[in-house]
Amino acid sequence: MWEYTEKLKELFLNPKNVGEIENPDAVGEVGNIVCGDALKLTLKIDKETGKILDAKFQTFGCASAIASSSALTELIKGKTIDEAIKIKNQDIAEYLGGLPPEKMHCSVMGREALEVAIADYKGIKIEELIGGKVICKCFDVTDEKIKKVIRENRLTTVEQVTNYTKAGGGCGSCIPDIENILKEVWAERIIEEAIRPKERLTNIKKIALIQEILEREIRPRLQADGGDVELIDVDGNRVIVALRGMCTECVMANVTVKNIEKKLKELVTEDLMVVSEGGQG
Amino acid sequence: MRVIYLDNNASTRVADEVVEAMLPYFSNLYGNPSSMHVFGGQLHKRVEDARAEVARLIGAELEEIVFTGCGTESDNTAIMSALESYPRKRHIVTTRVEHPAVLNFCKAMARKGYRVTFLPVDKLGRLDLKELDAAVTEDTAIVSIMYANNETGVIFPMEEIARIVKSKGVLLHTDAVQAVGKIPVDVRKLPVDMLSLSGHKIHAPKGIGALFIRRGIRFSPFIIGGHQEKGRRGGTENVPSIIGIGVACELAAKHMNDENSRVKALRDRLEEGLLACCPNAMVNGDSEHRLPNTTNMSFEYVEGEAILLRLDSYGICASSGSACTSGSLEPSHVLRAMGIPFTAIHGSVRLSLSRYNTDEDVDLVLKKMPEVIKELRHLSPFGREEMARKTGKLRTN
Ligand code: FES
Numbered sequence: 001m002w003e004y005t006e007k008l009k010e011l012f013l014n015p016k017n018v019g020e021i022e023n024p025d026a027v028g029e030v031g032n033i034v035c036g037d038a039l040k041l042t043l044k045i046d047k048e049t050g051k052i053l054d055a056k057f058q059t060f061g062c063a064s065a066i067a068s069s070s071a072l073t074e075l076i077k078g079k080t081i082d083e084a085i086k087i088k089n090q091d092i093a094e095y096l097g098g099l100p101p102e103k104m105h106c107s108v109m110g111r112e113a114l115e116v117a118i119a120d121y122k123g124i125k126i127e128e129l130i131g132g133k134v135i136c137k138c139f140d141v142t143d144e145k146i147k148k149v150i151r152e153n154r155l156t157t158v159e160q161v162t163n164y165t166k167a168g169g170g171c172g173s174c175i176p177d178i179e180n181i182l183k184e185v186w187a188e189r190i191i192e193e194a195i196r197p198k199e200r201l202t203n204i205k206k207i208a209l210i211q212e213i214l215e216r217e218i219r220p221r222l223q224a225d226g227g228d229v230e231l232i233d234v235d236g237n238r239v240i241v242a243l244r245g246m247c248t249e250c251v252m253a254n255v256t257v258k259n260i261e262k263k264l265k266e267l268v269t270e271d272l273m274v275v276s277e278g279g280q281g
Numbered sequence: 282m283r284v285i286y287l288d289n290n291a292s293t294r295v296a297d298e299v300v301e302a303m304l305p306y307f308s309n310l311y312g313n314p315s316s317m318h319v320f321g322g323q324l325h326k327r328v329e330d331a332r333a334e335v336a337r338l339i340g341a342e343l344e345e346i347v348f349t350g351c352g353t354e355s356d357n358t359a360i361m362s363a364l365e366s367y368p369r370k371r372h373i374v375t376t377r378v379e380h381p382a383v384l385n386f387c388k389a390m391a392r393k394g395y396r397v398t399f400l401p402v403d404k405l406g407r408l409d410l411k412e413l414d415a416a417v418t419e420d421t422a423i424v425s426i427m428y429a430n431n432e433t434g435v436i437f438p439m440e441e442i443a444r445i446v447k448s449k450g451v452l453l454h455t456d457a458v459q460a461v462g463k464i465p466v467d468v469r470k471l472p473v474d475m476l477s478l479s480g481h482k483i484h485a486p487k488g489i490g491a492l493f494i495r496r497g498i499r500f501s502p503f504i505i506g507g508h509q510e511k512g513r514r515g516g517t518e519n520v521p522s523i524i525g526i527g528v529a530c531e532l533a534a535k536h537m538n539d540e541n542s543r544v545k546a547l548r549d550r551l552e553e554g555l556l557a558c559c560p561n562a563m564v565n566g567d568s569e570h571r572l573p574n575t576t577n578m579s580f581e582y583v584e585g586e587a588i589l590l591r592l593d594s595y596g597i598c599a600s601s602g603s604a605c606t607s608g609s610l611e612p613s614h615v616l617r618a619m620g621i622p623f624t625a626i627h628g629s630v631r632l633s634l635s636r637y638n639t640d641e642d643v644d645l646v647l648k649k650m651p652e653v654i655k656e657l658r659h660l661s662p663f664g665r666e667e668m669a670r671k672t673g674k675l676r677t678n
Contacts, residue, residue, distance in 0.1 A: 012587070013594055018660055033663055034623045036584060036612065040662040058662035062586035066660060 004063065005097035012063040017073035019056045028117030030109055035139055035166065037061040037106070039069050041113040043076075045121060050080040057113075064096075064103040071095040072110035085118055087111065088152055089164075104164040108149060135177045138170025143181055150185045157220040158182065186216055201269060207234050209268050214241075217267070218260055229260065232277050239264060242277040282596040285642045289482075290431050290459060290575060290633035291600055295525070296484040302528045303486070306521035314518050315509065324520055331527025335491050338530040339457075339476065340467040347492045347513045348523055352458040352479030353382035355492040356425070358503035358514070359454040359475040360386055363423035364395065366499035367452075370422035376400045376408060377618040378432075383425050383456055384614070396420070405567040406435040406619045414445050423452045428460035428476075432615040432631055433566030434575025436460065443472045452498065458482055458490075462533035463540050463572050474498045480522060484635070485529035489522035536636050544634050545573035547643050551632060552576045554647040559654045565621055565629060574634040577616075579625035583657040588630055591653040597646055600631045624663075 004012075024042035031038035038061065044054040055073040059066045071092050076084040089107040093099045099107055119129040132144025149155065149164045158178050162168040168175045201209075214231055222228050228244035241260060243253055253276065261274035286294065312321025314328050329343065336346045349355045360373065360383070375387050377399045384399075391397045398416040402408055408426070417424060424446045429436045439455060446453040454475040460466055461476075462483035468476060473495070480489035494500050494513070506515020556562055561581040580588065585601030592599055612626045621629075632646070 009590075012590060015660065029662070033582070033627070036623070036627045038662055058660060060582065060661040060663050061584050063590045065584075066587060 003100060007095075007097040008064060008067045008099070011067040011070045011096065015057075015066055015070040017054075017056050017070060017077075018058070020058060021054055021056050026117040026121035028113040028115070028120060030113045030116055031061070033060060037065050037109055037166075039065070039109055039113045041069070041072070041117050043117050043121070045081065050082065052076050052079055052081065052084060061106065061109075062103070064099055064106040065109065067096055068092050068099070068106040068110045069113075072114060076114065081118055081121065084114060087114065089149070090153065101160070102163050104153070105166045108145075108164055112145070135181070136165075136167035136170070136174040138174070139166040141165050141167035143177075146178060146181050147185055150182060151189075156182065156186070156216045157224075203234075206268060207231075210234060210239055210264060210272075213264060213267050214260070217263055222256070227256075229256075237269075237271045237273055239272055239274045240277055241274060285595075285597045285638075285645055287632045287634060287638070287642070287646065288598045288600045289635040290434075290631065292481045292487065293484045293635055294637055295481075295486050296529060296532055298532060299485055299525045299528045303521040303525045306524050310520075314520060315507065324518075328518055328520060328523050331523045334527040334530040335478075338466075338534050339461060339478070339493060340469040341493050342496065344511070345468075345493050345496055347494060347510045348518065348526075349490040349492050349514060350488060350516075350519070351490040352380075352456070352477050352482070353490075354503070355458075355477030355479070355490045356380070356382040356454075356456050357386050358492055359477060360390070360423055360425055361503050362475075362494075362499075362501045363452045363454070364390065365501035367422045370420050372396045372398070372418065372420040372422060374398045374400065374413070374416045374421055374424040374426075376402065376426055378402055378406065378430055378615045379425070379427050380431055380456055380458070383427070387425070400426075402618050404620050406430060406433050406565070406615070407567055407570075408437055408442070410438070410441055410445060413442065417446060417449050417451050421449075421451045423454055425454040425456065428455045428457035428466065429464070429572050430566070430615060431459045432613060433577045433619075434459070434572035434633075435566045436464065436570045436572060438570070439471055439473065447472050459572060459575075462530070462537070463574055465537065468493055468495070480526040480529060483526075483529045483533050485526040486522050489519055489526045491526065539636055541573050544636060544638065547638055547640065548574055548576055548632075548634050551634075551643045551646060552578065554643070555650055558647070558651045562654075563625065565616060565619065565625075575631065576633075577629060577631045579616075579621065580628040580630065580654050581624050582661050582663040583628045583654060585627060585629050587657050588628065588650075588653055591657065592646075592649065595645070595649045597649060600633070601629060 021042040021044050025045040026043040028041040040058045042056050043052055045051065046053055055077050057069040057073050059069040075087055075091060075095060089111040092107040092110045093104065115129055116126050119126045132142030135141055135143045135146060146161060146165060146167055150161065153164060155161055155164060158168055158175055161178050168178050211231055214229060219229060226245050230242045230244060232240040232242050243256065257274055257276045261272065264272045264274060310324060312324055314321060314324040316322055332346050333343055336343050349358060373387055373390060373395055375383055375397065387397045400408055400412055400416060426437055426442055428439055443453055452474045455473050456477045457466055458477055458479045459482060461478040476493040478491050481487040500513060502513050502515065504515045509515060509518055552564060555578060559580055563579050565577040565579055589599055589601050613629065616626045616629055
């Protein structure tokens with residue numbers, strides 16, 4: 001069973017703002033019964049001030065989906081549309097005292113329903129509000145949404161993206177696309193971050209950067225194949241790593257080490273040399 | 282709050298008799314049965330007595346029982362042994378609805394280059410024996426098919442399966458973890474070569490299982506170590522648990538009638554009651570060939586985990602085959618293989634009883650479940666509309 005916070009359980013057992021507002025000013029419907037999660041949000045909005053006077057929800061889904069929906073309505077009531085649109089999925093999760101990683105998509109669903117409702121209120125298409133093209137057909141998730149969630153939650157693996165958005169959790173045919181988006185987002189970020197310290201790469205910065213690139217760029221991929229790598233030491237420009245799990249027995253171990261070196265040269269500094277503990281490479 | 286435990290296919294309460302029998306083996310009788318001295322050596326005899334009880338329950342002979350760490354180990358061992366014993370045969374036949382102990386092991390073997398056929402089931406969870414017949418070839422090292430399904434309780438026709446597989450001279454293993462102790466299982470009449478069972482499903486503790494290995498078949502150990510279990514499974518014997526599973530098997534034999542009459546009647550009353558008072562509910566799986574203690578029901582338009590947590594707040598423990606409990610986003614592979622519509626899969630709940638359940642337990646569930654379903658449907662954007670649509674009160678778009 002999942003580890004749920006008291007707050008979450010309380011809101012699940014006694015949800016607030018259940019139902020449907022009659023003649024609502026905005027409706028946000030997301031998800032569907034096939035996915036196992038769906039949320040219908042209805043809002044009453046003061047046209048003068050843009051203030052959300054009332055919010056009600058109906059949710060089909062698990063305990064965290066119900067609690068997240070209830071939290072969302074609590075969070076947005078009394079706020080103006082412009083204030084409400086700033087609410088992130090993390091705010092919903094925080095309101096609940098946290099969500100298990102596998103359940104983060106429930107908070108994303110809340111955020112999404114809000115976007116749809118606001119687009120509905122403004123009379124614009126949701127694409128205009130968030131943009132993007134559908135990447136995951138099973139769960140109707142766009143590239144813009146995936147990028148946004150990756151950036152805001154600093155996600156690094158496909159599995160995390162699936163936990164947050166459900167994308168990739170069905171037939172799996174969109175997984176290569178999700179991988180590419182991850183690469184794209186991190187390439188932007190890592191290069192951005194890598195360029196900065198290059199001005200004066202102190203030893204501490206160098207180690208931190210190597211560690212970070214190993215974490216984000218390299219380990220997830222090795223872990224996906226049952227392997228892993230650990231940074232043992234950095235001695236001048238010699239980076240000493242240890243391969244773990246499947247990687248240790250792998251005949252391709254040398255290639256793996258070479259690839260790590262290539263990546264680090266590209267993103268940290270040209271002078272690096274990677275060796276694996278135990279000698280190979 | 283009183284706990285109403287209806288999750289016995291997951292794990293069972295250890296019987297008082299079992300606990301009592303085990304206790305001395307933690308304190309006074311703590312020796313190693315492999316030791317030369319009398320203090321440890323005397324345990325050997327007790328271990329063999331327990332083995333005899335396990336053997337008796339399934340009609341096996343003493344030497345045909347190997348104690349293992351759990352049902353999963355028994356399953357893995359059986360399949361691995363076949364692959365090791367017939368290295369030239371590169372094919373495994375199993376089903377899509379196996380327990381992960383078989384399913385995921387076979388998938389792992391597939392990644393290592395073995396060919397695996399996963400046989401489909403129909404919407405009642407039944408195998409197509411013609412497909413089985415066609416799947417087994419000269420290249421098949423082993424066929425591994427569960428005796429009874431853990432999620433739906435559907436019992437496979439093992440005798441016919443065995444006839445087909447044995448007529449081709451191929452090894453047959455059955456994961457009988459859910460069947461043993463609930464229905465009569467007799468390897469004298471049933472020509473399976475290997476059979477797995479597990480302690481904690483029959484009121485023994487967790488961490489003890491057994492594998493029946495028919496005399497004369499080729500066998501290769503999975504856990505290699507000392508000469509325990511006649512070299513078929515290394516590792517010091519888990520003496521207290523072995524004593525426990527021995528007593529549990531003895532008790533299971535004694536309670537088999539109760540299981541098939543009283544427990545079955547409780548299950549039936551529960552099922553019929555829920556069908557009668559919850560609209561849009563259904564039973565999943567072949568109810569004719571089914572374990573007497575299990576029912577798997579779907580409540581459309583609500584989600585399984587939400588049902589479970591609400592039941593939990595009343596002290597009722599059940600299980601869900603739906604996405605949320607399994608830790609993945611995938612709905613139950615068993616219900617999916619049966620082609621149950623998603624609307625129903627998400628709202629599936631498994632209720633599994635044991636000899637410790639009573640009429641009052643059933644009464645409470647019959648009282649609380651309809652409330653829970655009603656509340657959750659009230660919360661759901663689908664409940665009313667979809668049901669109204671079904672009854673034609675709402676236009677479909
Ligand atoms: S398209 Fe994304 S999981 Fe199927």
